[in-house]
Amino acid sequence: MNKRYMVPGPFHGIISDLPSATDRQAFDTCLNFICRKGRLISRPALTTSFAAPPDGNPIKDLRTFQDVNGSWHTCVFTKANVYAMTAGWTYNLLTSVGDVGTATGLPLAILSIDNRLYYSNSSNFLAYTDGSSTLKIAGDVPGGPRFLAQNSGHTIGAAWEEISNGGNFFYGNRVRWSDVGNPNSWTVSPNTSAGVSVIQEVPDVITGLYSLLKYTYITRSNGFNVMYPTGNSSAPFSIEPLSISIEGIGNYYPYSLDGQGTYFVCVSIGDVIQYDGTNMNKLANGKAQKAILADIASATGTIIGRCFTALSSSFDFESYWLTIPGPNITWVFSFEEGTWTRINSSLGALAALNYVAVA
Amino acid sequence: MPIVHSQLTLTNKIDFGVASGGDTQNLDLYLIPTAPGNCSVTSLTLPTGFTTTTTFPQSISPNAHLVIPIAMAGGTTAGGTATANLTFSDTTTASPTVTLVATAPSSFDVYFENGIGEADSINLGLVDFSNLPSGILSATWIIKNHNSSPHSLLVTSVNVYNSNWTYSGNLSPGAILGTNITKGITFSTQQFQVGAQDGSGTYGDCRLFDITFEDLSSTSNTFILTGYLLYYGTALTSIYTLTGSQYNFLTEWGTTLKRMDASNLNCEEASAFSRQFDFDLPGFQKGIYRVYTRIENSGNVTLTCALTSDNGDNVSKQQVLGVDQPFKVSSNALQGFLWDIISNGEIHNFTLTRAAGSGVLSLTLYGFLFSPRGEVYEGS
Numbered sequence: 001m002n003k004r005y006m007v008p009g010p011f012h013g014i015i016s017d018l019p020s021a022t023d024r025q026a027f028d029t030c031l032n033f034i035c036r037k038g039r040l041i042s043r044p045a046l047t048t049s050f051a052a053p054p055d056g057n058p059i060k061d062l063r064t065f066q067d068v069n070g071s072w073h074t075c076v077f078t079k080a081n082v083y084a085m086t087a088g089w090t091y092n093l094l095t096s097v098g099d100v101g102t103a104t105g106l107p108l109a110i111l112s113i114d115n116r117l118y119y120s121n122s123s124n125f126l127a128y129t130d131g132s133s134t135l136k137i138a139g140d141v142p143g144g145p146r147f148l149a150q151n152s153g154h155t156i157g158a159a160w161e162e163i164s165n166g167g168n169f170f171y172g173n174r175v176r177w178s179d180v181g182n183p184n185s186w187t188v189s190p191n192t193s194a195g196v197s198v199i200q201e202v203p204d205v206i207t208g209l210y211s212l213l214k215y216t217y218i219t220r221s222n223g224f225n226v227m228y229p230t231g232n233s234s235a236p237f238s239i240e241p242l243s244i245s246i247e248g249i250g251n252y253y254p255y256s257l258d259g260q261g262t263y264f265v266c267v268s269i270g271d272v273i274q275y276d277g278t279n280m281n282k283l284a285n286g287k288a289q290k291a292i293l294a295d296i297a298s299a300t301g302t303i304i305g306r307c308f309t310a311l312s313s314s315f316d317f318e319s320y321w322l323t324i325p326g327p328n329i330t331w332v333f334s335f336e337e338g339t340w341t342r343i344n345s346s347l348g349a350l351a352a353l354n355y356v357a358v359a
Numbered sequence: 360m361p362i363v364h365s366q367l368t369l370t371n372k373i374d375f376g377v378a379s380g381g382d383t384q385n386l387d388l389y390l391i392p393t394a395p396g397n398c399s400v401t402s403l404t405l406p407t408g409f410t411t412t413t414t415f416p417q418s419i420s421p422n423a424h425l426v427i428p429i430a431m432a433g434g435t436t437a438g439g440t441a442t443a444n445l446t447f448s449d450t451t452t453a454s455p456t457v458t459l460v461a462t463a464p465s466s467f468d469v470y471f472e473n474g475i476g477e478a479d480s481i482n483l484g485l486v487d488f489s490n491l492p493s494g495i496l497s498a499t500w501i502i503k504n505h506n507s508s509p510h511s512l513l514v515t516s517v518n519v520y521n522s523n524w525t526y527s528g529n530l531s532p533g534a535i536l537g538t539n540i541t542k543g544i545t546f547s548t549q550q551f552q553v554g555a556q557d558g559s560g561t562y563g564d565c566r567l568f569d570i571t572f573e574d575l576s577s578t579s580n581t582f583i584l585t586g587y588l589l590y591y592g593t594a595l596t597s598i599y600t601l602t603g604s605q606y607n608f609l610t611e612w613g614t615t616l617k618r619m620d621a622s623n624l625n626c627e628e629a630s631a632f633s634r635q636f637d638f639d640l641p642g643f644q645k646g647i648y649r650v651y652t653r654i655e656n657s658g659n660v661t662l663t664c665a666l667t668s669d670n671g672d673n674v675s676k677q678q679v680l681g682v683d684q685p686f687k688v689s690s691n692a693l694q695g696f697l698w699d700i701i702s703n704g705e706i707h708n709f710t711l712t713r714a715a716g717s718g719v720l721s722l723t724l725y726g727f728l729f730s731p732r733g734e735v736y737e738g739s
Contacts (some may be wrong), residue, residue, distance in 0.1 A: 011722070020635035032630035033720075039655070040722040042626040042713055046610065046617035059611040064601075071600035084599035092599045131597045311608045315621030345628055348613020357604040358618075 011040045013339025016291035031344060035337040036317055043343050044311060050089045050358075053078050060101065061108055064357045067131025068115040074356045075117060075129055077101070077108055082119070082135060087359040095134040099124040104146075104161075107255045107302060109209075111148040113155055114183055120144040122161035122170070128183070139184025143168070145176070146254070149209035151216045152229040154193070154236060155183035158218060159206045172205035173198050175218060175227070177237060193233045199225055207254035210264040212277045217242070219251035219266060224275075249273060249280075253296070256305035256322060265307060265320045265333075267296070272322070272333070283320070283333055288340040292322070292331055300326035306353055325349035386411075386427040388419060396421070403427065624657070624719040633710040638731050645703040645735035652711070653723050654680060660718030664711050666729075668704020679717075701735055 013035055015026035032043045053059060057078035064074045074085040075094075079101045083091040101108055103123035111118045118128040118138060126138040126145060142164075145157025154177040161170050179185035179192035186194050199206065199218065208219040216237075218225040224242040251257050251266035251273075258265060263276035265283070272283040272292065284292050296303060304323050310316045320333040328349040329342050343350075388400065401416045413427045608619045640646055650664055665675040676698050709729050713720045 020637075024634075024636070026634065027632045028634045030632040032626050032628050033632060038723070040632070040720075042624050042630045042720045044608075044619045044621045045623045045625050045627050045716075046612070047620040047623060048607075048618040050609065050616040050618070052614055052616060058614045059616060062609055062611075064606075067597055069597045071597040072602075072604065073597075073599060074601060074604075086599050086601070094599075131600070133596075133598045308608075311619065311621035313606070317621070345612045345617075347615045347617070350610055350612055352611040353609065353619075355606055355608050357601050358607045358609070359601045359604040 010038070011035050011337070011339060012287075013334070013337065013341050014288045014291060015286075016288050017286050027341075030341045033341050034317070034319075034332055034343070035334045035339040035341060037336070044315075046345060046347075051091070053081070053083060054091050054093075055081050057081075059352045061110055061352050062354045062356045063110055063112065063117055065112045065117050065131075066115060069131065071131055072357055073129070073131050074358065077110070077119065079105060082129060084129070085359070089358065094129055097124070097127050097135045097137050100127075100135075106146065107304060109146060109148040109157075111150060111155065113150050116183070118148060118155065118183060120146070120148065120157070122146050122159070125163060126157065139182075139186065141178075141184070141186045142176075147206065147209040149211045149216050151177075151211050151214070151227065152236065153180040154178055156209060156211075156216055156227070158209050171198070173200060175199065175206070175239065180233070180236070193236050195236065197237070197239055199239065204250065207251045208257035208266065210257060210259050212259070212262065212264065212275075215277065217264065217275070219254075219257060221252050222248050222250040222269075224250060253303050253305075255302055258305050258307045258320070260307045260309055260318070265305060267303065267305060267322065272320070274320075284340065287338075288331070292340070295324045295327045295329055295331070298326045299324050301349070304351075308355065310355070312355075321350075321353065323350040323353075325351075383428050383430045386429050388425040388427065389422070393421065400425065405429065624721070625716060626713075627716050629712055629715040630720060631710060631712040633708060635706060635708050636729050637706045640705060640731060640734075643703070643705070643731075643734045645701055647732040647735055648700045648702060648707070648729060649732050650698040650700065650709070650729050655721040655723050657719035657721055660720045661714040662711060662720065663714065664698060664709070666700060666702070666710075667708045668702050669706040670702075670704040672702045672704050674700060674702075699732070 010025050012023055012026035014028070014030050015023055016028070018026075020028055030040075033040050034043050035041075053076060055078055057080055059076055060079060061077040062074065063077075064072060066072050076083045076085060076091065077100065080099075081096065082094045082100055084094055086092055100119075101121045101123045104121050106121040106123075108119045108121045116128040116130040118126060120126040122144040124144055126141045126143070126148075127135050128138055129135055143160050143162035146159040146161075147157065149156045149158075156175065156177045158175045159170075159172050160174045160176060161168055162174075174196065175198070176186060176196045177194060179194045182192075185192055188194050188196055199220070204221040204223065206218055207221050210217050210219070214229060216227040218227055218239065225239055226242045227237050227239045229236055230238050249268045249271075252269040253267045256265075256267035256272075263274055265272060265274045267273070270293070271285050271289055274281045274283050282289075302325070306321045306323075307319070308321065309318050318335040320335070322331040322333075324330070326349075329344050330350045332341050332343055333339070334341075398419045399416045400419065403411065403413070403415060405411060410430050411427055412430075417425055417427075419425045608621065610617055610619045638646075650666070652662075654660070659679055661677065661679045663675055663677040665673075667673045707729065
């Protein structure tokens with residue numbers, strides 16, 4: 001279990017759920033501060049500017065990975081292209097294998113596995129970059145999933161747009177897993193351990209995937225399922241409803257889901273939920289729940305959640321960042337302090353963020 | 360020489376089971392205990408495919424035991440069952456016959472670790488050659504001996520049926536894959552390497568290989584295995600790599616990409632917090648309140664404290680706090696924002712604003728306080 005050294009500070013962050021003046025160490029509003037190590041500090045400055053992608057599109061994601069030759073790459077994803085970055089923040093376009101993400105315009109599911117970066121948002125087939133100059137389709141994959149995870153050597157996709165000559169069909173309750181050790185083998189046959197399952201017993205749709213230890217959690221808008229390995233190569237996974245899930249509580253906002261390996265966080269219809277495989281905690285209840293939900297109600301685009309353990313090698317800050325376009329505000333939850341604050345910038349809504357290698 | 364009325368006894372069948380060249384079974388000959396004298400086995404005629412190292416004549420005493428090893432000869436490449444009879448020439452009253460039975464396997468009994476199973480054609484398994492360094496594409500499999508007797512394998516030939524591939528490596532013709540390896544023991548763990556990458560396709564190419572082994576246990580046995588490797592992808596040439604890079608926390612705001620620098624807490628935007636205070640002092644005509652903070656001295660920072668009350672009072676004060684200001688206590692530098700206010704309001708909204716880019720603000724353990732100091736009476 002992840003044990004954190006607690007530095008309980010005097011500041012309780014934004015508390016909107018209690019009448020004002022109830023908690024003298026809390027704030028009604030708090031903008032561009034973060035709570036860290038018993039202090040309330042002005043948030044880190046936005047300093048160095050980097051060139052925008054040449055295709056004129058906003059950046060949707062940035063990732064760094066190591067290829068099979070041991071070389072490092074940082075990739076920038078826009079809705080139309082994938083670029084590999086080199087010194088001077090130079091954009092190098094990777095040869096496309098079709099629509100990167102324009103058709104659905106959704107945030108990308110990106111998975112670093114097998115020394116490659118796999119990506120998909122159901123606009124096209126699941127594809128990957130392997131450190132070469134061209135993007136590639138993931139073997140015999142039947143389409144593109146909206147969510148990706150891995151478990152027991154299998155790459156797992158959920159909520160599939162399956163592409164065929166007869167047309168594209170979206171299966172919101174379908175989960176597929178690749179052959180073991182091969183993210184490019186998806187055909188279900190006696191010769192592989194690839195497989196498919198449909199979550200039929202619930203009326204809602206799959207909104208995310210996240211693996212904690214040997215379990216993969218399939219989040220739905222109003223619940224959770226758990227997928228666990230059986231050790232049987234012909235049926236490698238079993239999928240069951242999560243018995244301790246609170247009825248009606250799920251991942252209502254699909255792209256609010258993220259984690260740090262020992263827990264994940266997502267936004268349900270009424271709260272921000274943290275789950276560590278044992279306990280399901282409501283992070284906003286009694287604190288900033290009311291204010292967060294008010295901002296979400298004013299959202300004009302996709303809200304995105306990201307978890308980080310540090311903002312640099314010398315600035316540990318285990319936190320959850322929830323960005324809401326429209327109000328153009330980002331709620332920041334400090335796990336160390338258990339507090340919520342908000343940050344913003346006059347430049348606009350926070351659309352993408354990550355800790356990446358820059359030459 | 361008088362005829363010795365003795366009798367040889369033995370089983371009437373020697374079953375070699377599923378055997379390969381060089382396998383040996385024993386022919387056990389006994390002379391009855393009450394024989395009046397020795398028996399001499401003068402010759403032994405073996406059928407084609409069987410040999411013995413025993414020379415003749417051989418003498419057996421009463422109740423003695425003569426062991427004649429019978430071996431299967433090599434050169435058997437087809438499966439099937441062989442039967443034959445041994446005949447003796449001896450000095451007993453009768454010469455028994457023995458049936459020899461042996462079944463040769465249709466191929467050398469080699470199981471591949473991936474469990475494909477034995478057959479004349481063996482699927483060497485699915486090998487993904489994608490994303491390997493250019494020039495070296497390799498597959499690894501383990502060959503085990505599943506026979507009851509030891510075997511030694513000699514690679515005699517390798518044929519590659521695609522001109523895009525060249526071959527080199529551990530399975531070269533003439534390589535010996537283990538000597539006298541017994542049942543259940545791995546012959547060897549081999550890497551099978553092919554040469555330069557194939558750029559003809561992204562996946563689905565099929566490469567056919569014939570690999571011929573010879574069983575050194577009997578040099579006349581030759582077994583042929585065929586199979587194929589299914590190949591995905593091409594060998595990888597890395598491009599657009601990063602060297603000497605550092606990690607930055609990058610953030611895309613609107614369409615602007617910026618580094619969020621955790622070593623610089625001088626936020627470029629204004630920072631502000633507010634809260635409401637109600638000390639439940641309805642009886643106060645006027646109250647005196649003190650605002651004070653404690654901050655870590657991280658350099659100069661411009662703060663503005665604004666206070667509004669429910670009776671309409673609206674005051675603010677700006678102050679630059681930092682190294683040049685009073686109340687600098689020590690190098691630990693706990694400084695304060697100190698401000699006394701008189702107000703006749705009951706509920707106060709307090710806002711503290713740090714001006715954009717004016718410095719780092721770090722409020723510490725002492726937090727910030729807005730507290731009543733007492734009541735003020737106005738004289739009439």
